[in-house]
Amino acid sequence: xxxxxxxxxxxxxxxxxxxxxxxxxxxxxxxxxxxxxxxxxxxxxxxxxxxxxxxxxxxxxxxxxxxxxxxxxxxxxxxxxxxxxxxxxxxxxxxxxxxxxxxxxxxxxxxxxxxxxxxxxxxxxxxxxxxxxxxxxxxxxxxxxxxxxxxxxxxxxxxxxxxxxxxxxxxxxxxxxxxxxxxxxxxxxxxxxxxxxxxxxxxxxxxxxxxxxxxxxxxxxxxxxxxxxxxxxxxxxxxxxxxxxxxxxxxxxxxxxxxxxxxxxxxxxxxxxxxxxxxxxxxxxxxxxxxxxxxxxxxxxxxxxxxxxxxxxxxxxxxxxxxxxxxxxxxxxxxxxxxxxxxxxxxxxxxxxxxxxxxxxxxxxxxxxxxxxxxxxxxxxxxxxxxxxxxxxxxxxxxxxxxxxxxxxxxxxxxxxxxxxxxxxxxxxxxxxxxxxxxxxxxxxxxxxxxxxxxxxxxxxxxxxxxxxxxxxxxxxxxxxxxxxxxxxxxxxxxxxxxxxxxxxxxxxxxxxxxxxxxxxxxxxxxxxxxxxxxxxxxxxxxxxxxxxxxxxxxxxxxxxxxxxxxxxxxxxxxxxxxxxxxxxxxxxxxxxxxxxxxxxxxxxxxxxxxxxxxxxxxxxxxxxxxxxxxxxxxxxxxxxxxxxxxxxxxxxxxxxxxxxxxxxxxxxxxxxxxxxxxxxxxxxxxxxxxxxxxxxxxxxxx
DNA sequence: CAAGATGTAATTTTT
DNA sequence: TTACATCTTG
Numbered sequence: 001x002x003x004x005x006x007x008x009x010x011x012x013x014x015x016x017x018x019x020x021x022x023x024x025x026x027x028x029x030x031x032x033x034x035x036x037x038x039x040x041x042x043x044x045x046x047x048x049x050x051x052x053x054x055x056x057x058x059x060x061x062x063x064x065x066x067x068x069x070x071x072x073x074x075x076x077x078x079x080x081x082x083x084x085x086x087x088x089x090x091x092x093x094x095x096x097x098x099x100x101x102x103x104x105x106x107x108x109x110x111x112x113x114x115x116x117x118x119x120x121x122x123x124x125x126x127x128x129x130x131x132x133x134x135x136x137x138x139x140x141x142x143x144x145x146x147x148x149x150x151x152x153x154x155x156x157x158x159x160x161x162x163x164x165x166x167x168x169x170x171x172x173x174x175x176x177x178x179x180x181x182x183x184x185x186x187x188x189x190x191x192x193x194x195x196x197x198x199x200x201x202x203x204x205x206x207x208x209x210x211x212x213x214x215x216x217x218x219x220x221x222x223x224x225x226x227x228x229x230x231x232x233x234x235x236x237x238x239x240x241x242x243x244x245x246x247x248x249x250x251x252x253x254x255x256x257x258x259x260x261x262x263x264x265x266x267x268x269x270x271x272x273x274x275x276x277x278x279x280x281x282x283x284x285x286x287x288x289x290x291x292x293x294x295x296x297x298x299x300x301x302x303x304x305x306x307x308x309x310x311x312x313x314x315x316x317x318x319x320x321x322x323x324x325x326x327x328x329x330x331x332x333x334x335x336x337x338x339x340x341x342x343x344x345x346x347x348x349x350x351x352x353x354x355x356x357x358x359x360x361x362x363x364x365x366x367x368x369x370x371x372x373x374x375x376x377x378x379x380x381x382x383x384x385x386x387x388x389x390x391x392x393x394x395x396x397x398x399x400x401x402x403x404x405x406x407x408x409x410x411x412x413x414x415x416x417x418x419x420x421x422x423x424x425x426x427x428x429x430x431x432x433x434x435x436x437x438x439x440x441x442x443x444x445x446x447x448x449x450x451x452x453x454x455x456x457x458x459x460x461x462x463x464x465x466x467x468x469x470x471x472x473x474x475x476x477x478x479x480x481x482x483x484x485x486x487x488x489x490x491x492x493x494x495x496x497x498x499x500x501x502x503x504x505x506x507x508x509x510x511x512x513x514x515x516x517x518x519x520x521x522x523x524x525x526x527x528x529x530x531x532x533x534x535x536x537x538x539x540x541x542x543x544x545x546x547x548x549x550x551x552x553x554x555x556x557x558x559x560x561x562x563x564x565x566x567x568x569x570x571x572x573x574x575x576x577x578x579x580x581x582x583x584x585x586x587x588x589x590x591x592x593x594x595x596x597x598x599x600x601x602x603x604x605x606x607x608x609x610x611x612x613x614x615x616x617x618x619x620x621x622x623x624x625x626x627x628x629x630x631x632x633x634x635x636x637x638x639x640x641x642x643x644x645x646x647x648x649x650x651x652x653x654x655x656x657x658x659x660x661x662x663x664x665x666x667x668x669x670x671x672x673x674x675x676x677x678x679x680x681x682x683x684x685x686x687x688x689x690x691x692x693x694x695x696x697x698x699x700x701x702x703x
Numbered sequence: 704c705a706a707g708a709t710g711t712a713a714t715t716t717t718t
Numbered sequence: 719t720t721a722c723a724t725c726t727t728g
Contacts, residue, residue, distance in 0.1 A: 064717090065717050065718080066717045067717080067718085068717085069717085091717075091718065092717095092718075093717090093718045094718085096718095115718090117718075118716090133710095134711095135722090135723070136711090136712075187718050188718090190718080191718095219717090222717075250718075251715085252715090252717075254714085254715065254716075255715090255716060255717075255718095257717095348715070349712085349714055349715065351713090351714095351720095371716090405704095408704080408705080410704070411704090412704045412705085413704080414719090415704095442704095444704085445704095476715090482715080525718080526718070543715065543716090544715080544716095544718095545715050545716065545717090546716090548717090555711080558715075567714060567716095568713075573713085584715095587715080607720080608719080609719090610712090610713070610715095610719055611719035611720085612719085
């Protein structure tokens with residue numbers, strides 16, 4: 001075919017990418033391997049549809065999972081095609097919010113609803129359950145409710161797939177009811193209510209289907225059942241639907257992601273055309289080969305063969321180390337040799353970052369940590385946002401309870417209880433409830449309430465007069481939040497006051513008054529800019545989950561030990577289900593494929609757990625990488641600990657045990673799977689161990 | 704009503 | 719070990 005006359009962005013594509021871009025006429029599933037130019041294809045496809053096919057930008061809907069992805073897609077589409085400004089590029093939740101604000105009135109949803117995040121939901125459920133349940137149980141129930149919503153199930157549905165708990169349906173129903181009295185929605189509702197809207201109102205469904213003739217979904221492997229149902233409602237027979245994803249990179253099962261969505265897409269949508277993107281542009285051959293070998297151990301996958309024309313590259317370095325201190329030292333060494341920029345240290349769990357932070361701080365290695373706490377989740381920001389929320393919606397119970405005594409106004413638990421009781425009797429909102437004379441309140445509390453009300457009145461008036469940004473400035477001063485946190489900052493060395501001031505800047509782009517405030521609140525929550533822009537010259541500390549969509553020259557994946565990576569909390573490693581292991585393996589696969597040129601894997605012999613050392617075994621994933629791709633790190637620690645082979649505890653070997661201390665192996669018998677080792681300790685005692693189940697470590701002879 | 708004391712639990716996390 | 723949540727005391 002003649003591609004000479006086509007725009008540059010088309011000529012740069014490989015044949016599969018090209019076919020995916022120009023395809024029309026049936027549902028399309030693009031199976032895009034890691035580093036295969038997935039985002040490029042989806043953005044080019046949008047540009048091409050507008051430019052070459054004459055599709056109206058307003059009729060295109062592109063859905064992603066993260067704000068970051070949405071933002072990136074917007075930027076890339078607009079840079080390719082200026083006319084694409086009208087394309088709707090949103091996250092699933094943001095799309096739901098749009099749908100409900102636009103048409104929600106048809107099913108009785110007030111367009112000015114606020115969105116409760118997970119913390120809010122939990123606080124909410126706590127109010128419902130705290131009399132009879134512990135914190136852990138409440139969390140469990142919330143998690144079940146969320147899972148149910150992920151599956152598109154309401155309180156009245158059969159919840160057996162979520163849990164057999166007898167009380168769940170009742171608690172779920174009570175939660176929904178309580179939420180309804182505030183008029184607000186939680187994250188799950190943004191999807192659930194959208195489905196309900198389109199099902200109950202054929203007129204709305206028709207309007208939506210007429211508007212969106214072309215729908216694209218990115219990261220489809222992480223969609224859940226509810227999102228699939230929503231997609232089914234949005235897409236009619238005439239809608240062109242294209243989904244992009246990689247079943248090997250599905251890592252959010254614990255959040256309700258349903259790999260079946262992508263695996264079963266061709267059956268769900270008849271006449272589906274499947275295009276595979278298997279050409280990798282990111283990694284060296286060795287890295288890619290390792291990644292493929294590892295993930296090929298998974299059974300539940302479509303299977304694809306990634307190839308690359310890139311160089312073979314260096315061997316993968318595997319370092320067996322003594323403990324997390326040595327691991328941090330190893331990372332420091334990698335960084336000092338190669339530079340911090342374009343280097344990432346990956347770990348399975350957030351708390352693992354501490355060891356790296358400590359050492360890097362001491363050694364003066366510049367680093368940044370990605371994705372610990374979101375801006376809007378900060379205590380002080382949340383306080384300010386709750387004042388704002390209360391101004392928009394005086395029914396907002398949660399917001400009221402959070403800020404009524406913040407900063408302290410002398411309204412304690414007892415006084416609050418009385419107000420809550422009083423509110424429960426009438427049907428006035430929280431502010432009206434406080435406005436009326438309070439009986440039985442202490443003088444102090446009554447004064448506090450009066451103060452609170454006059455503060456809110458002042459703010460309500462200010463909201464109409466000031467720009468939003470200035471209004472927020474007024475708010476944090478008039479409420480006393482700023483002063484309160486300035487004092488706390490001085491005591492605790494935090495930076496909460498400056499975060500509050502940051503909020504003033506964040507509000508700059510928004511219009512004034514209620515309308516602007518509403519937009520601002522939604523954007524803070526649903527489009528909160530995460531501070532993920534790679535700063536120059538710093539090493540990146542990041543969880544493996546958070547690396548999705550990123551790439552680095554050099555990657556160190558740390559903590560490759562059974563129980564850490566793969567992780568299986570609370571479960572016996574022996575009976576961990578294969579499904580769980582496969583998800584962990586996919587996560588490892590994601591980690592490996594982030595590396596462009598160099599990959600390092602570290603595994604520790606001992607790890608500190610809640611102040612105690614426990615021995616761990618190397619991750620099974622390490623054995624899944626073909627030996628010829630790997631070079632074992634031979635640093636200072638090699639003498640202390642080498643990969644365990646039969647000789648590790650041979651007769652005469654010097655060993656250390658957590659409880660017994662130092663000793664010498666005097667006998668080594670093989671018994672089936674495990675060897676039985678007899679040790680005489682320096683204290684004179686002897687004991688027998690199965691090394692696999694003990695904390696026995698081989699050490700250097702000198703010790 | 705607010706600061707200290709004791710107890711308990713401990714993944715990953717888009718929105 | 720540490721972080722937090724709930725309980726007790728000033």
